Amino acid sequence: MKKYKFKNFSIKRLILLMSFAFVLVILLTILTSIYYNPRIFPAIVLFVLTALIFMLIKNNCIITYNIILDNDYIFFNNKKIDITDIRNYNFSETEKFYGCRLVFKSYKFFFNIPKKDSGDYLDFKEDVVEIITLQNKKRNNDLIVEYNWYKTKLAKIYGYVMIGIMLTWLMLMVMFPNKLNISNLGLFLIVSVGLSSIIYQIFNKS
Structure with missing residues (x-):
């Protein structure tokens, strides 16, 4: 049994928070300009909300994954999944980031981490590929394929x-x-x- 810990910046959460923030800032700025001093209060509201939303995004877009891996199961933050349920996978690399995508029957796992904070990523990748190779050797069909x-x-x-x-x-x-x-x-x-x-x-x- 092997353990890994990764911190992932969630693009999905960022998009949701940015969309919510945009609507909230525009709405409250308009309301303050209508019902209060249109010269001063909208600027104050805009500044305060922008600062608060920045802190909200900073504190809520980072997801920490604690992963436990063995030959039969994989745990994502205490969520237990049978290795045999995996359908496809992909490990990617850019100039500054490592990526991982694992798709199971009822669960999808994805993270994208900076290389400078990658930790045990390469060991994790090697171990996952090894387990997938062993699983494919046991299967006559419905092989686990690399996602494309x-x-x-x-x-x-x-x-x-x-x-x-x-x-x-x-x-x-x-x-x-x-x-x-x-x-x-x-x-x-x-x-x-x-x-x-x-x-x-x-x-x-x-």
């Missing part, structure tokens, strides 16, 4: 939408040649080149 967004249904929908947009854009340029200029054509080519690699990965069969 480009092969999901959502990616295909995105691909079709982007192709539709680009074809519509091209059709409009052909139908209205008087609106066509070098800047519009250049923008179309830049977007097309940028999307081409994404579209290729989505629809590539290999």
Whole structure:
């Protein structure tokens, strides 16, 4: 049995808190400008709420995960899950962050941590991959596969939408040649080149 501890900055919580904060700040600023001194009170409310919301986000967007791992179960902050329930996984890496994504039958686990605070991440990754390899050896089918967004249904929908947009854009340029200029054509080519690699990965069969 092995134990790990990671601190993850929750993007989901950040989005929810920022959305709530935006509505609250705008609403209270408008109300104070209507019912109180419109020159002084809105500025005070805006400043105070911004400071309070900053503290709220700072103190509530960090999630600490205490993970216990063995050959049969994995615990996420005391939530016990059978290893056999895992469906897919992914370990990612950018210049400054490590990422982990584990999908089970009824639970999804994701974290994204800075490399400077990664702790035992590499050991955790190695241990999880080893357990998945052992699980796949026991299975004749329904293997645990590495998650690939480009092969999901959502990616295909995105691909079709982007192709539709680009074809519509091209059709409009052909139908209205008087609106066509070098800047519009250049923008179309830049977007097309940028999307081409994404579209290729989505629809590539290999």
